[in-house]
Amino acid sequence: MRIFKEFKEFAVKGSMMDMAIGIIIGASFNQVIDVLVKKILLPPLSLMTDGLNYQDKKLVLRELVTNTNGEIVSDEVAIGYGAFLEAGLDFLIIGFTVFVVVKFLNSLKNKAHDPNDKTVKTPKDIELLAKLSDLMEEQNKLLKEKK
Structure with a gap:
């Protein structure tokens, strides 16, 4: 019963609502960054590198093997480093944006506490x-x- 009491206090204090709002905003922010990277930043980069699509870049460890009928005998084994590069770029942009927002909010907080x-x-x-x-x-x- 104590855990229910603690949960009630947690929910009533607003922590749960703050956390839910943060998660919702974070998910939306992730979608914005995903579009920013895939639809705005990577196409010009791809254009500068003669149409290179970074998401498709991979290091093939074993080729796809098919028989004479075209049936797959063994699947391709590959390391998709292009998708990793995109995720890394997403991470850097999100990290930098969060840094700027937190820095701005801290300056407002410091102003308010003076x-x-x-x-x-x-x-x-x-x-x-x-x-x-x-x-x-x-x-x-x-x-x-x-x-």
């Missing part, structure tokens, strides 16, 4: 902590003066 910066509304907890810090410094000064 109580002296009035261009962005500072959260209440940060304002209270800043006031508390100022009051403690003032109190320490008063105590030092009494000595």
Whole structure:
């Protein structure tokens, strides 16, 4: 029963909703990057290399073997390094984009957590902590003066 209570707390706190939203956005973002790589970046690259299609690139370890009737006797065994290159390019683009987004969000967060910066509304907890810090410094000064 304790696990159900923990799950309820997890769901009510919004963590589950945040995670679900992140997964949905991530899946959509993956589709965008996939189209970006396959339909926008790779065609010009293929054009520069005389129509080379990277997804079809492979290192054949064993050729396809057929008999006289055209039936397959043994399948081709190949390492598809072209698909790996595309996936690597996808990964690099996604990684760089996530880096830029996180860097931007961190700069906004840092701005919001600076109580002296009035261009962005500072959260209440940060304002209270800043006031508390100022009051403690003032109190320490008063105590030092009494000595």
